[in-house]
Amino acid sequence: MPDKDTVRILVPAGMLGAGFPPESVERGLALGADVIAVDGGSTDSGPYYLGRGTAKTAAAAVARDLRVLLRAAATAGIPLIVGSCGTSGTDSGVDWVAGIAEGILAEEGLGLRIARIYSEQNAADLKERRIHPLPPAGELTADVLESCTHIVGMMGHEPIEEALRAGADVVLAGRATDTAVAAAFPLMHGMPAGPTWHAAKIVECGAQCTTNPRSGGVFATIDANGFTVEPLDPAAACTPTTVAAHMLYETVNPFEMREPAGTLVVSDATYRALDERRVRVEGSRFELADQHTIKLEGARISGYETMSFTAIRDPHILSQIDTWAALLRMVLTERVAQTLGLTEDEYILDIRLYGYNAVLEHIDPAAGPPREVGVMLLVNAVDQQTATAIAKVANPLMLHLPTPDMDYLPSLAFATSPAETERGAAYEFVLNHVVDVDSPTALFRSVLDA
Incomplete structure (x- = not known):
């Protein structure tokens, strides 16, 4: 049973380090945010960042954004979740962001507990697992696995939820689906999977689902029947077109999107303007997969x-x-x-x-x-x-x-x-494959600060 009637998600920007107006975060807190979620990485900039295990963002830019968000999380008493830390989600990327966050917490005198979730994979261990290619990749060989300088598994919401339940105030995750970062908290509190995953997809890139993609962040409210989304910038707006259009972004099929646990289906979803700035979405559903899979990314x-x-x-x-x-x-x-x-x-x-x-x-x-x-x-x-x-x-x-x-x-x-x-x-x-897992958290390791 749900333990909340609604869950409100504050997404300040499409990526940590991209920058956003601090006042937009303040507005999100005023709207009653229950969680702050932001993506920290991407494969958009090519294989170098995964292969080298380094970030594309400047430390100063990440620190600037983190300082605002850590203060906001502490002030409101809500968790902060960052996914794909350090651009590619390598273990070194998680530790890099964690080091920046720990420095800020010490400077600000904030007593927040940080959980690090590591997603790097060992080639020797993967050889013993069932791995399937995704088109257009071919069957995976041991030589290809061994040639990778870094391999990460793309986690769903489950490792993040596990860290939150363990008492983390700040979750710094390795490689994660963009949507898992926003979906973890509402799913943990019993929100329905269809609206939750759909809302997470719409807000994953911040203001890209609004009339002004440069304006920063967005705010989503999920309930038992659907979700409502609005921009954090009062001068921007969400419209049925801008919201629905985001299902075209980085998806093979605009009506379906696969996650590790199953598939989001939005073919019956409706998009309705509540006013000049807010859009209501209903009719989304989530179909559980017969086999939980984790996507692998590797570079050499x-x-x-x-x-x-x-x-x-x-x-x-x-x-x-x-x-x-x-x-x-x-x-x-x-x-x-x-x-x-x-x-x-x-x-x-x-x-x-x-x-x-x-x-x-x-x-x-x-x-x-x-x-x-x-x-x-x-x-x-x-x-x-x-x-x-x-x-x-x-x-x-x-x-x-x-x-x-x-x-x-x-x-x-x-x-x-x-x-x-x-x-x-x-x-x-060199990896565009998925590995079958019996447990959604099996490939990931979590460490919670004392």
């Missing part, structure tokens, strides 16, 4: 990169930029073979023409020659020295390479001196 080193960047303003070259880029690749490949003795299967060249088709490539609808183009050369090789040597071979070509019909050497413009920038290890995602 794919090589070492060196980058060069030059700019082209010459209208003659720009009129046949595809020809020039193909010539650059051909001549560079020949010279690398001549000078370094390397074959094409020993390195990777990536030539991106920014201002022409670097983003959309062949599907770009733009027609006609570009006005100026930035040429990015990324070299990936087995070690940094080789990658930089190849980029140095490219240097005179990226400065003076003419098209085949030019009878003079053009002068192009390097963006930096030296032209070569060593980027270090490059990483790639």
Whole structure:
């Protein structure tokens, strides 16, 4: 049986460290928030952060946001939940955020207990489990598992709920589904799963479900029949369109979304404006899965990169930029073979023409020659020295390479001196798999401060 008639969730921003107006949090407390929930990470910025085990956010930005939220949690006597700490949810990411939080608690004199939930996985242990690929991944091999520098499991709400029940005031979780962060507290207090998971999905990115995505946070109230959502910024609004549209975001099917425990189904959901700022949603349901699964994310080193960047303003070259880029690749490949003795299967060249088709490539609808183009050369090789040597071979070509019909050497413009920038290890995602578990908390480890 529910022990609350409603649960009110304050989501201050789409990600910890992104920033938000402190007054919006104050407004959420005034509205009667029962819990503060915020995501702390994402895979959106690529595999580097998981592979390296480092955060994309600045410590100062995380500290600024945490200070406001810890004060708010202490003032209101409500829990604060942060998921996917340190961007990728590695154990080091959890400890990094926890260290920042502990420093703030000491400075502010706040007696909040912190629970750390660790989500990193050991390759040897995973080999003994049943793992299934998600499209388009293939069957998982032991070699792939062992090649990962970091592997995390994506927890649902259960480990977070367990930490709250153990007495945590602040839960700092490793990798978690974006929705689990907001769903844990209302599910713990008996709110229905359908409205809870749907509300959690809508508020996961803060004000993205409002008319002003830059305004900061949102506030959701869940009850036995549905939920109501509104922005924390009085100048912004939630509308049936902005709320319903968020089910299109990062989902394969806009009417269904899989969580570790089951599937949220919103095909029968209704979205109704209560006034100019608030939307009421009813009719969501949650279907429990026959098998609880945990999604795995893993990254490994794919090589070492060196980058060069030059700019082209010459209208003659720009009129046949595809020809020039193909010539650059051909001549560079020949010279690398001549000078370094390397074959094409020993390195990777990536030539991106920014201002022409670097983003959309062949599907770009733009027609006609570009006005100026930035040429990015990324070299990936087995070690940094080789990658930089190849980029140095490219240097005179990226400065003076003419098209085949030019009878003079053009002068192009390097963006930096030296032209070569060593980027270090490059990483790639190699796990898109789920592992069967008998217990939703089995793969996770929780530590509660004394």
